[in-house]
Amino acid sequence: MxxxxxxxxxxxxxxxxxxAASAAAQSGQLEIFSWWAGDEGPALEALIExxxxxxxxxxxxxxxxxxxxxxxxxxxxxxxxxxxxxxATFQVHAGQELIGTWVLAERMEDLxxxxxxxxxxxxxxxxxxxxxxxxxxxWSVPVNIHRSxxxxxxxxxxxxxxxxVPKTWDEFLTIAPKLQAQGIVPLSLGENWTVIHLWExxxxxxxxxxxxxxxxxxxxxxxxxxxxxxxxxxxxxxxYTNSDAPSLTWQQATDMIVDGEAAFNIMxxxxxxYMSTTLGLEAGTGxxxxxxxxxxxxxxxxxxxxxxPKGSPNREATLAWLRTVxxxxxxDIFNPLKGSISPRLDSDLSLYDTYGRSAARDWxxxxxxxxxxxxxxxxxxxxNDFATVMEIFLSSRNAVAASNAAQAVAAQAGIxx
Amino acid sequence: MRTGKxxxxxxxxxxxxxxxxxxxxxxxxxxTISVSLTDWGQGASLAVRxxxxxxxxxxxxxxxxxxxxxxxxxxxxxxxxFTLFFVVLCLGxxxxxxxxxxxxxxxxxxxxxxxxxPMALSFVVTGTIWRWMLxxxxxxxxxxxxxxxxxxxxLWTTSRDQVLQFNWQWVPGALLLTAGLVLFLLGIRAWRRGxxxxxxxxxxxxxxxxxxxxxxxxxGWSGLPFAEPHGFxxxxxxxxxxxxxxxxxxxxxxYLAGLRAIPGELKEAAEVDGATPLQVYRYVQLPLLKPIxxxxxxxxxxxxxxxxxxxxxxTGPDNAVTSVPAILMYLTTFRGNQFAKGASIATLLLLxxxxxxxxxxxxxxxxxxxx
Numbered sequence: 027m028x029x030x031x032x033x034x035x036x037x038x039x040x041x042x043x044x045x046a047a048s049a050a051a052q053s054g055q056l057e058i059f060s061w062w063a064g065d066e067g068p069a070l071e072a073l074i075e076x077x078x079x080x081x082x083x084x085x086x087x088x089x090x091x092x093x094x095x096x097x098x099x100x101x102x103x104x105x106x107x108x109x110x111x112x113x114a115t116f117q118v119h120a121g122q123e124l125i126g127t128w129v130l131a132e133r134m135e136d137l138x139x140x141x142x143x144x145x146x147x148x149x150x151x152x153x154x155x156x157x158x159x160x161x162x163x164x165w166s167v168p169v170n171i172h173r174s175x176x177x178x179x180x181x182x183x184x185x186x187x188x189x190x191v192p193k194t195w196d197e198f199l200t201i202a203p204k205l206q207a208q209g210i211v212p213l214s215l216g217e218n219w220t221v222i223h224l225w226e227x228x229x230x231x232x233x234x235x236x237x238x239x240x241x242x243x244x245x246x247x248x249x250x251x252x253x254x255x256x257x258x259x260x261x262x263x264x265x266y267t268n269s270d271a272p273s274l275t276w277q278q279a280t281d282m283i284v285d286g287e288a289a290f291n292i293m294x295x296x297x298x299x300y301m302s303t304t305l306g307l308e309a310g311t312g313x314x315x316x317x318x319x320x321x322x323x324x325x326x327x328x329x330x331x332x333x334x335p336k337g338s339p340n341r342e343a344t345l346a347w348l349r350t351v352x353x354x355x356x357x358d359i360f361n362p363l364k365g366s367i368s369p370r371l372d373s374d375l376s377l378y379d380t381y382g383r384s385a386a387r388d389w390x391x392x393x394x395x396x397x398x399x400x401x402x403x404x405x406x407x408x409x410n411d412f413a414t415v416m417e418i419f420l421s422s423r424n425a426v427a428a429s430n431a432a433q434a435v436a437a438q439a440g441i442x443x
Numbered sequence: 444m445r446t447g448k449x450x451x452x453x454x455x456x457x458x459x460x461x462x463x464x465x466x467x468x469x470x471x472x473x474x475t476i477s478v479s480l481t482d483w484g485q486g487a488s489l490a491v492r493x494x495x496x497x498x499x500x501x502x503x504x505x506x507x508x509x510x511x512x513x514x515x516x517x518x519x520x521x522x523x524x525f526t527l528f529f530v531v532l533c534l535g536x537x538x539x540x541x542x543x544x545x546x547x548x549x550x551x552x553x554x555x556x557x558x559x560x561p562m563a564l565s566f567v568v569t570g571t572i573w574r575w576m577l578x579x580x581x582x583x584x585x586x587x588x589x590x591x592x593x594x595x596x597x598l599w600t601t602s603r604d605q606v607l608q609f610n611w612q613w614v615p616g617a618l619l620l621t622a623g624l625v626l627f628l629l630g631i632r633a634w635r636r637g638x639x640x641x642x643x644x645x646x647x648x649x650x651x652x653x654x655x656x657x658x659x660x661x662x663g664w665s666g667l668p669f670a671e672p673h674g675f676x677x678x679x680x681x682x683x684x685x686x687x688x689x690x691x692x693x694x695x696x697x698y699l700a701g702l703r704a705i706p707g708e709l710k711e712a713a714e715v716d717g718a719t720p721l722q723v724y725r726y727v728q729l730p731l732l733k734p735i736x737x738x739x740x741x742x743x744x745x746x747x748x749x750x751x752x753x754x755x756x757x758t759g760p761d762n763a764v765t766s767v768p769a770i771l772m773y774l775t776t777f778r779g780n781q782f783a784k785g786a787s788i789a790t791l792l793l794l795x796x797x798x799x800x801x802x803x804x805x806x807x808x809x810x811x812x813x814x
Binding site: 414 | 601
């Protein structure tokens, strides 16, 4: 079906006239495609600055398409790739989001040689490299690491209300009614994707890291009693969340604990950056964090990464970019600004803030697993349909129905094959 | 006088736009339909040469009977309710404003501009404004506190409450029954007018279809094994409000133009006959506005069926309670990489919109010929 590509290409060509898209076709240019604008823009710009100082002859084009977690950027990227106009390199969530879409389509180059040249096998955790790879190669260079299974709270408020940080969901379910009796929302929640984010922390607690991995390897069925239990537990937890959740962004859900309306919030660790930079709270005293209940010693990771598309307009400059992205210096410039940590085990921790140092310690000492909501363990098709599965659960509150639907989605999306 | 040279010239002048239309409109419609009959979207769907097979109407079958495509069916229901309420609200408010402005009124130009202004905004801007206003913790919900009343708790765009529920299994039967009854009634009307042949042609099949539905087992025709409730999501109220806010000024302008086009003699004649202003309005002006209403329904209707940007700006992609097929199509295609299924949703949308537009175009073309 080559025809599709040809016609889409024509469409993209016309569109590129209309939008005067910057085509980095000539040598000496490097087009970096991402959805990092706004709060995350300065980190990318600093990294580009570092690159420009190393390779002054390359003219870097910073192409961003904004919009929440990249939904619009990914759509634009797909039309460009189908049209035979790939950017030199593009931002992509490391793991199956890249592998299931672009590696399977044979549009990426294997980067194993680069890992060998740069010695990254020695400085990156083995579990991380496993999540970035298939049998045929390693497909991208991670630039940062975020943690998904973090529970936030305000220490002062917990003291006032007389509760401790729950270590398990059972503990949470015992203290939640006490909080509710005082008019406090036990767990604040935001719009729909944050519910999936919560589910993955709950599922990790129920299944454990091995069960979680076998779920994505296709060895554990979605209809098994353990997985049904994850939905049942989620249903019990949702009883203790705010009713206006779907109207709130994740920031507003975080605001609820800061304003003393809610006790706990489970969010990725970008919430640390939000509270310390935007809200000006002191990490450790102004706000506190712990692994989400039942996931002590487990680091559920997600990462942004850059890869090398086949037919990249400027392969040498792109490889140089990937070297910069993966270097210790590059990562220690980027991550303190982004509020994430470096995947490298040799990063200079003095450059990071209190939370960053704590996360980096956990990164080095924990069992590492991948996140679902943020693209590590499942392909895009599964992720898209999983939103519908969550919808089925939220409207029916039927754990078995949700498990059956998820099993159907997993079979269609080829999870574990 | 038309000579061959004139025709050639006319043809040459039209050719570029005809060729562009043929490729970029009809060519791509054709391609979308042909993609919708394949399974493009399995495995390596974005490969240079993706493996694609012809599967006939399988995608459509899944959309209407698949367990996971329950979201598509609810989106369809959302779209129908949205279209209905949006069109009715726009017509009502538009007619009211136009009738008020039609009186001799100081500052008419000012009010006309004020009411028409929202239309100058893009749906994205409207969506963003209303998203703020309908935030459950602020905006409209805190308005009552200004006069000392308790604040509202309604979740304008995210409520999970549903009213007017029905079972999807009954939809095919209900649609058929409606079609049958309409045919039957048209037949009766033809009979009364003395058009016997036509009456038979209409009433007989109508009666047969209705009888089949009544005597048959229409619940089993949907292909769904279980009862599947759908209904009007109260969360759509917020969307309807925002859309109607934007478009009722436009409806007002249409009606105002219609009212101004009514010859003054008609009104005067009625007044001479002793009609009160209300009677003039009811028996002279309103009937003459019918063609305007028809145009307005078609224009508003096709906007409503295609609505995407307003909802995307107001609630984002994953708020299923306010989702419509256009949003689902975007997500299925560009986020889920299921190009064939996205194409079949697009094709269904095209069919729905054409069902509204084509009869209108045909009837106005006919009218043009009669004139």
